[in-house]
Amino acid sequence: MHPDFPLPDVDWPPTRELWAGAARGALRIPRCDRCGRGVWYPEPPCRWCGGATMTWHDVSGRGHLFSWSVVRHAWIPQVADRLPFVTGLVALVEDPAVHIVSYIVDCAPESLRCDQPVHAVFRPLRYPGVERTVMAPLFTPTR
Amino acid sequence: MPSATADWGFASALDDVAGAVAIVGIGDADYTRASGRTTTEIAAQATERALADAGLTAADVDGIMYVPFSGDQLTAGDFRAHFGTTHAMWESDRGGGMVWAGSAPYDAALAIRDGRATCVLNTFSVAWATQRAQMVGGPGQVHAEELFKRNLEIPFGWFPQPVYFATIARRHMHEFGTTPEQLGAIAVACRRHAQHTPSAVMRDRPLTLADYLASPLIADPFRKEDCCLISDGGAAYLMTSLERARDLRQPIIAVLGVGVGNSRTGAYWSQQEAFTSTPQVFAAPGAFAMAGVAPGDVDVLACYDPFTIVSLMQIEDMGFCPKGEGGPFVAGERLSFDTGSLPYNTHGGLLSHAYVLGIAHVVEIVRQLRGEAAAQVRGARIGVYGGYTGPQASTLILARQ
């Protein structure tokens, strides 16, 4: 297991650009060079057209809350002090088939609705026992 | 919002194997909490019982199927070592539980048709309760080690499977109006069936809908009872040609149809384009066509049910009701073995019998069609197993001849 689990490995080539973007406050996703659609997870070939290459672009960070769960049980001990938390899927405005998995923050869980507008906010992910932090895109309801 | 297009998955092309093979012996290992047994020991116990059930000996078995997943499964070498034989065996890693508990009879039928084997054993076993007690293995580990999940999902708390499927359930509720009471009806039916089934891990733990609704949410909208058990156990079944089956001791339970469906997004549920559907959409039509029967002809159904929502989606996707109407369909007594119109997971399923990943579901269907189940559906003649892994689904249609 990764020593900093559950933090991501920001140097892992397929997702390095996501974390580099988040460190400067930008949400980045790769698009297929052939059909222009988002390729998420970032792994060629393109699942839409089979294109072999993709290029990362900044996107607005705006999206819709596709679905979520309010987690009240610590299946991994590292999240015990965050309970309860909201984790879910955000469909990006630019490409709704791209579902970003993230925490949904600064909200009352019972107020959430499917498809409501949300936007990215950039915060450090911290876990107990892990010194390192990683700047990450989280999402919050757009008022 | 995007709507799912028909190209989110596809059906595997299968030869017609209707009537080519029968299930002639079944065996359960003991279903338990942590037992300290190995998966190979568990599978061997189930195999001994399947041989006794069929009235066959180890030397009669010349084909063996398993899946290289979740612990050491019973290989040909293990089989020979356990039974003290040295004979040649056709060996396939396309067997086991989950989706393969439903598709193994297809590969066995081809092997028997082509003369590679005459009598084929399929086994699957797990020791996840023992492994969890030892903090190794278990159902979450394979996901925790997958690099995209480890880098894009787990850092955000989207892990493990109960969280994935709670998220799916939430979307199903949004799209179709599915309610907690409807999900609860599935859990309650399975628990009631387990109370009739001596081998069920939860046989002494009654559950009412009021109990269900009063229990705490663990991954909202899921409660504990929406989620499967963690158990040790396993099962086995033996297959041979219909012609040979006529000389054996048990009633002939023939394979009428098999279908396999595939999702292009694999095990990344987060990116599944048809978020509230399973690949049963692609598996079931081919199986019913091969069998020459319709969902309305089915007397008893068993589906791989790691979570209540997976039962609901498969019941819809296999055509037992229109898509989105699964909630009202399963409500009340519909799934009950004695008063329902679609008796479902009559042994208790993964939710209340034991989490042995579907192999016990096939054994239960055979038992129902023989008329020897604990919670027996009166006069059951056609039974169906729905297998599921996420990336794939299978439909297996069995009938008493």
Ligand SMILES: [Zn+2]
């Ligand atoms: Zn493309």
